[in-house]
Amino acid sequence: MQLSERDERMLAGDHGPAAKLAMSILVRMADVYGADSLMDVSQAHIDSTIYLGDATLEFAERLASLGARVVVPTSLNVSGVDECGWTKWAVPADWAAKAARQMLAYEKMGAVPTWTCAPYQTAMRPSFGQQIAWGESNAIAFANSVIGARTERYPDLLDICCAITGRVPAIGLHLTENRAGEYLIRLSGVSDALQRDDQFFAVLGHLVGKLAEDRIPVVEGVTARPHEDHLKAFAAAAASSGRVALFHIVGITPEAPTRDAAFQSRAPVRVVDVTTEDLRAARAELTTAEGRDLDMVILGSPHFSLEEFRRLAPLVEGRRAHRRVRFLVTSSRFMKEQADAAGALGPVLAFGADVTLDTCILASPMLPPDIRTLMTNSAKYAYYAPSLLNTRVTFGSLADCVASAVEGRVVRDEASEALWRE
Amino acid sequence: MARVIAGRAIVSGAAEGDALVSGEPLSFWGGFDFQTGTIIDRHHPLVGVRASGLVLAVPFSKGSSTTTAVLLEAVRAGTAPAAIVTTGPDSFFALASIVAETMYGRSFPVVALDATDFASLRTGDRLRIERDGTIYSSGEEHPG
Numbered sequence: 001m002q003l004s005e006r007d008e009r010m011l012a013g014d015h016g017p018a019a020k021l022a023m024s025i026l027v028r029m030a031d032v033y034g035a036d037s038l039m040d041v042s043q044a045h046i047d048s049t050i051y052l053g054d055a056t057l058e059f060a061e062r063l064a065s066l067g068a069r070v071v072v073p074t075s076l077n078v079s080g081v082d083e084c085g086w087t088k089w090a091v092p093a094d095w096a097a098k099a100a101r102q103m104l105a106y107e108k109m110g111a112v113p114t115w116t117c118a119p120y121q122t123a124m125r126p127s128f129g130q131q132i133a134w135g136e137s138n139a140i141a142f143a144n145s146v147i148g149a150r151t152e153r154y155p156d157l158l159d160i161c162c163a164i165t166g167r168v169p170a171i172g173l174h175l176t177e178n179r180a181g182e183y184l185i186r187l188s189g190v191s192d193a194l195q196r197d198d199q200f201f202a203v204l205g206h207l208v209g210k211l212a213e214d215r216i217p218v219v220e221g222v223t224a225r226p227h228e229d230h231l232k233a234f235a236a237a238a239a240s241s242g243r244v245a246l247f248h249i250v251g252i253t254p255e256a257p258t259r260d261a262a263f264q265s266r267a268p269v270r271v272v273d274v275t276t277e278d279l280r281a282a283r284a285e286l287t288t289a290e291g292r293d294l295d296m297v298i299l300g301s302p303h304f305s306l307e308e309f310r311r312l313a314p315l316v317e318g319r320r321a322h323r324r325v326r327f328l329v330t331s332s333r334f335m336k337e338q339a340d341a342a343g344a345l346g347p348v349l350a351f352g353a354d355v356t357l358d359t360c361i362l363a364s365p366m367l368p369p370d371i372r373t374l375m376t377n378s379a380k381y382a383y384y385a386p387s388l389l390n391t392r393v394t395f396g397s398l399a400d401c402v403a404s405a406v407e408g409r410v411v412r413d414e415a416s417e418a419l420w421r422e
Numbered sequence: 423m424a425r426v427i428a429g430r431a432i433v434s435g436a437a438e439g440d441a442l443v444s445g446e447p448l449s450f451w452g453g454f455d456f457q458t459g460t461i462i463d464r465h466h467p468l469v470g471v472r473a474s475g476l477v478l479a480v481p482f483s484k485g486s487s488t489t490t491a492v493l494l495e496a497v498r499a500g501t502a503p504a505a506i507v508t509t510g511p512d513s514f515f516a517l518a519s520i521v522a523e524t525m526y527g528r529s530f531p532v533v534a535l536d537a538t539d540f541a542s543l544r545t546g547d548r549l550r551i552e553r554d555g556t557i558y559s560s561g562e563e564h565p566g
Binding site: 021024025028032033047048050059135140153154156240285387388 | 433447449465469482491497514516
């Protein structure tokens with residue numbers, strides 16, 4: 001492998017012990033990836049912020065104690081604790097203290113404390129064609145697919161090495177020729193009305209994640225015009241049920257103005273037709289609860305955006321969540337401020353909702369054990385919560401989540417249900 | 423050790439253990455409890471099975487970027503698989519082993535097999551992995 005002079009100096013320790021450590025890990029990984037050389041990135045997003053236990057903390061503090069500094073603008077993913085709000089929840093004090101230490105370690109490295117899994121909805125959103133090193137599966141898929149920025153699917157612990165060195169292996173999704181579609185997934189007889197249902201893109205993402213295996217999927221036949229948060233839901237779902245780091249939707253995403261462009265004029269390796277029946281089955285998989293019991297409505301994986309607060313506000317305006325049901329929105333400090341300034345936060349709080357920042361229910365042990373049944377509009381929450389939290393989940397639209405919270409048990413809009421039955 | 427399988431060492435190392443095999447990819451975050459070494463992904467066929475000390479064979483990692491960090495925790499806690507076998511070089515699994523070696527002086531081999539050899543593995547086969555990626559298997563020749 002060909003290293004630049006600067007790479008060699010870093011590896012030799014001329015840029016300090018932290019850069020030496022980061023470069024030594026990066027060089028070994030470049031070999032795993034089969035890279036001939038390293039290349040520059042101009043931004044990073046660090047998923048290693050998630051506190052799991054002593055190892056994640058020791059890794060962060062080792063780097064920080066060696067004087068690590070990021071050399072490109074770097075945003076930070078969720079942490080293991082809502083730094084200012086954790087005492088309202090079941091988070092053990094020892095966990096909170098260690099998670100906060102891990103946060104501090106990454107802040108010391110000069111990263112921007114964004115504390116969000118939706119960095120693409122902050123001021124640090126990258127641009128089309130920008131070379132970046134991002135961790136966090138949903139953010140990787142969104143940045144590549146919806147923005148057209150370029151990142152490989154980076155794991156925790158490597159993302160920070162890229163940020164400290166400003167370098168990545170010159171491989172994979174950084175290179176144009178590796179961004180071509182491989183599997184063609186065609187919507188077959190899926191009505192426009194169903195496509196405009198609020199749950200549609202999350203369900204489609206869940207299904208595409210499974211169908212895509214380890215390939216780049218191209219979805220054809222989308223007639224609806226999804227808003228950004230629908231594409232965010234698609235990306236998060238596909239990166240949970242599968243390993244999707246880049247997808248194309250013909251006529252929607254920037255590298256897919258046409259099917260031919262999405263495939264870079266190559267032929268699909270495989271063609272799969274998706275019917276309404278397939279989508280109905282995929283949607284059913286996301287609901288693991290039986291019956292209509294409801295302990296909590298949970299929104300915001302990935303973190304709730306300003307636009308999502310704006311859509312939620314009129315739904316909850318003048319209403320009140322049932323006294324037995326907790327209603328929680330997970331978001332970032334930045335987005336909460338934006339929502340407040342836009343007048344969209346007040347109605348949500350008046351409804352009886354809590355807003356948790358910096359983290360989420362999957363990354364922080366915050367839920368008390370009496371919360372057994374959840375309802376969400378997030379396919380990512382629906383996918384992971386049963387395994388991670390031992391809870392049962394009902395998946396539904398944003399409006400159904402609100403209606404159910406008011407009612408105190410799961411209710412569904414009949415007109416939307418009819419679309420899924422057709 | 424009847425059968426010899428030519429694997430590619432993605433992270434070199436020697437290990438021996440019983441095979442735990444699935445054709446379904448796995449996310450360790452949300453899929454593996456590093457405190458017990460048990461697979462917990464309710465969508466995965468191996469849910470409920472303890473993978474500690476076994477040679478885990480899954481085609482590739484899926485889902486969360488935090489898979490690597492969970493595996494690092496597992497190495498530190500002594501609950502990691504003895505080795506991981508995949509169908510292609512999997513950067514998530516490889517990185518966990520490389521960082522574990524850097525941090526704790528302990529690593530596990532990661533070996534890539536071609537699809538036919540991977541499909542010939544069976545849960546319960548005794549596997550011995552050599553540093554060059556060669557796998558000696560007690561298992562019979564299975565049609566891929």
